[in-house]
Amino acid sequence: MDLERELAHLPRPSEKRLALRVSPAAERAIRKGHPWLFDQAIRQQSHNGRPGDLAVIFDRKKRFLAIGLYDPASPIRVRILARGKPTQIDADWFLYRVETAVDKRLSLLQTNTTGYRLVHGENDGLPGLVIDRYGETVVLKLYTTAWVPHLRDVMPAISKIVQPKRMVLRLSRFVQRQEDDLFGLYDGQLWGQPVRNTGVRFLENGLYFEADVVRGQKTGFFLDQRDNRVRVEKLAADKRVLNVFAYTGGFSLYAARGGAKEVVSLDISQPALANAMRNFRLNRANEAVAAANHELLVGDAFLSMKQLIANKRRFEMMIIDPPAFAKRQDEVERALIAYGRLVRLGLKLLRPGGILVIASCSSRVSAEQFFELVNKTALGMGRPLQEIKRTGHALDHPIAFPEGVYLKCLFAMAS
Structure with missing residues (x-):
């Protein structure tokens, strides 16, 4: 898969980061580890942003609180990626996050299982993104268009770690409605080897299954x-x-x-x-x-x-x-x-x-x-x-x- 060429048309997030001040309640929630900042909790915003722009959240004393992905179309206005200290969000950071999530699942391979969740969104530090593995196939599902500008970093990271034969993109219904922010991406889009009409095959505790990763519910299973x-x-x-x-x-x-x-x-x-x-x-x-x-x-x-x-x-x-x-x-x-x-x-x-x-x-x-x-x-x-x-x-x-x-x-x- 030549992902660099296939994804070259996607935009990059703005180099100018958004600066946000939030309500006291939101500040407390973020400090406790909550991964979402809702639109109504924003008290000040430096400028308008596009989906996927990085937003830096400051506390009432103007100290760094967190950084996350901005989505102007969602009531979850920012999905938190890192908190506590300034963090550089780049290809290496995404690679580390995916590697960490994959390592947590290694024990599943000892159960004769090749179908499992690699990244569980917010719970693995990548809010709004789910990544499932079905044998030699990896399926990404986006719950916010804020991930679109970062796919050029995320997908190569997955490819490097998992080395799948194909990758499939699935989009939530909410994301599918944001056509202008998808830049030609669509639900069921595939990179790599074609999928058989009956789906892709994988193992779960020694049993064989086929999943329709292109059209099936969720990511296929x-x-x-x-x-x-x-x-x-x-x-x-x-x-x-x-x-x-x-x-x-x-x-x-x-x-x-x-x-x-x-x-x-x-x-x-x-x-x-x-x-x-x-x-x-x-x-x-x-x-x-x-x-x-x-x-x-x-x-x-x-x-x-x-x-x-x-x-x-x-x-x-x-x-x-x-x-x-x-x-x-x-x-x-x-x-x-x-x-x-x-x-x-x-x-x-x-x-x-x-x-x-x-x-x-x-x-x-x-x-x-x-x-x-x-x-x-x-x-x-x-x-x-x-x-x-x-x-x-x-x-x-x-x-x-x-x-x-x-x-x-x-x-x-x-x-």
Whole structure:
């Protein structure tokens, strides 16, 4: 990949840094390590800036407080890169940050795993940037156009450390709308070797998967549930398993390898379930996977679960891993109602003594709210839960600030 030539058209950030003075509350938050400065917290600004310009934040005594990436289109006006002392943000700095993040994940390579998160945004000191690895493919996802002027430093750093055969760029919906600040970059853009129509192949704990890194959800796969998939495998022997919101069948495949005699993958997306079927075929050399009866069910989760209840289908394990129901604070109440509905439907399908696995990836819903709701709902149905384990984030999805917490999952036995 000749990244220098491919990225030469991208702008560089202005050599003139922005100078900002902020509110006392923002100053305290930054000192404590918070990675965001919101627009309403800015009290003084030296001049207008462009996305990706470096902004230096000073405290009330005009001392250096922090430096970060400026984004005039986002309410998160500055994403903090360094704090405490003046720092030179350049290619060497980005190389060091990426190397540090990669080193934290080295132990995953000992688990026969080649698909994992290399950089978890704010939590690895690179706010607004996610980097995932799928074998010989690296996917970058931008959540702010402030990264565009710095790709000429970041992408060569990744290429030097990981040496992938290809790199793919994914853009959040917010970023895709900022067309004038993308300079021709687009969601799904690829550098290096082409991708097969079925996606790129990688290993997770010895299982083969294919991910659609160009068009799939997130960066192509839900890497954050890896550890919970292992826990499902250990509990699935001889069980009939229903995997709701199955996507490409990650939980389903682990359950099959764990000895489940029947696995039903339910999802509204036909292409996702087709991918799930391919993932099973990729692992047919495993006797347990080959022996499992894998059924695909296309449909809305709530309606399909009602139909399964009406058809008197019952299971010994229920896996419910829905998408984020609450992306804003005003959606939390509706999200809790939806989780409650899923618990009730799931327990109606779950045999006494069966295992309920239910997760939430909504950061606006706290772990306390979620676990309390699940237990209260089950108790209200006369199906109290005996908790097996509460889980959170995996090693490659570290948490460095409160708003970074989003994933929680409950494993429980239903009476």
